[in-house]
Amino acid sequence: MNQPLLEVENLRFRFRGQEQDVVQDVSFRLGRNETLCIVGESGCGKSVTALALMGLLPQDSVQFGAGRIRFDGETFAPGDHDRIAKMRGDRMAMIFQEPMTSxxxxxxxxxxxxxxxxxxxxxxxxxxxxxxxxxxxxxxxxxxxxxxxxxxxxxxxxxxxxxxxxxxxxNDPELLIADEPTTALDVTVQAQILELIAELQAETGMGTIMITHDLGVVAEIATNVAVMYAGQVVEYGSARSIFENPQHPYTIGLMASVPSLTGPRRRLSTVPGVVPAIGQMPEGCRFSSRCPFAAPVCAARPDLAEQDPGHRVACHFAPLEQTLERSA
Structure with a gap:
């Protein structure tokens, strides 16, 4: 396997004064000329994870855990703002969600x-x-x-x-982070922006992290997908494996909420409830308060375990097919 451009291992941090981590043990990897899409509802930790990678969180208000970042063979701690600042805007760059305020x-x-x-x-x-x-x-x-x-x-x-x-x-960066770059744009302009990013990526070979809640965009551009919920990665794998065989109840809920352009009209499915606020996260599995499979075992936090090669899921009941067969 080629050396990845970016490896993030166990990224963990909290804001000072909080008793729970806002991002907890987030890990992923990105190769050159690959696109990693990070998906999830608003408040799931997608943007704040990107800001941490770029060293843009206020140093005096964040406490980092013992994670590490490896970028192009160079290893450093997530809180090493001086080292990240030298690379920011040069070797690594970010497109923000709202250009008028950026x-x-x-x-x-x-x-x-x-x-x-x-x-x-x-x-x-x-x-x-x-x-x-x-x-x-x-x-x-x-x-x-x-x-x-x-x-x-x-x-x-x-x-x-x-x-x-x-x-x-x-400055021809090796890593580009795009935080919902097509939000508030009409669909024609959205397509143009995504096509432009794809063309520039093919031209330069940069790795791209795309933060989005639009699963249509994910299906079109992603190499790999990380599904985040409440500051944790709950499912991770290739775009094909995530779309063809989603295994986490949250991932399935997200996909079921996407309207279909074919077939009979039906009421959209929803994931009941909202993402808990920091300080109100359930112990163990953070999705347990909204999960249809929730059981006493969910009081223990599930590991992000491999179900298929390269496809990892943080759920006590994965693979879900076997759980449904047992309950039938």
Missing amino acids: LNPAFRIGDQIAEAVERHRNCGHAAARARALEMLGKVGIPAPEQRFDAYPHQLSGGMRQRVMIAMALA
């Missing part, structure tokens, strides 16, 4: 891209400007010379997201 409204978009180039490439402003113009053209923004001097509020949502992509990829 771009500085007081600066021209071209200058914001050029600043990232100047910081990491130690070049002059003219070279940085030329690179910014090149990236604006590469992400499909028309008339880059004119758009260079535009402010964020003068662009549409789709154009602002393209600017974010240009900024993230200006």
Whole structure:
């Protein structure tokens, strides 16, 4: 097996003053030119996991456990902000969910891209400007010379997201984290943005982590999938194995809630309840308060155990087919 670009092992942290971890023992790996999709409801820990990987959580408010990150053969602790800061914007970059709040409204978009180039490439402003113009053209923004001097509020949502992509990829990162980059965009622009990211990934060979709740997007672009619930990875495997043979009740609930375009109309399935707040997580399996299979054994936390090669599930009742046969 080739050396993975990124390995995250037992990432664990909590906010100061909290008695429970907001993210607990999260592990995954990502190869070059692969896409890992992290899926789950709002509040499941997807975005905060990405912020931790990028070193963007406030240092004075987070307590990290004894996990580790291995990036391109280099191992460091999740809380090593100085080391992560040297790579952020250069070897690893992030596209945020809402570009209007991520771009500085007081600066021209071209200058914001050029600043990232100047910081990491130690070049002059003219070279940085030329690179910014090149990236604006590469992400499909028309008339880059004119758009260079535009402010964020003068662009549409789709154009602002393209600017974010240009900024993230200006230094040819090896790792790209995209946090729901198509939220609030119409379906046509969504497709364009996803196609653009896929084209740039194929061109550069970077590894991509895509955070999303859209299972249609996952089915289209994912190499592997990590299903998160309440700060834990509850199912992990290839996209094909997750979609063809989901084994965690939460994964099955997510898939059942997706509307179908074919067949008879029916009421959408739902997962009852909501994600518990930090400090109110059940002991043992955190999904037990919403799970139809919940039993006394769920008071003990299930391990993320391998069910099939490369397919791991954190459920006492997996494989579910055998559980259903026994109860029939």
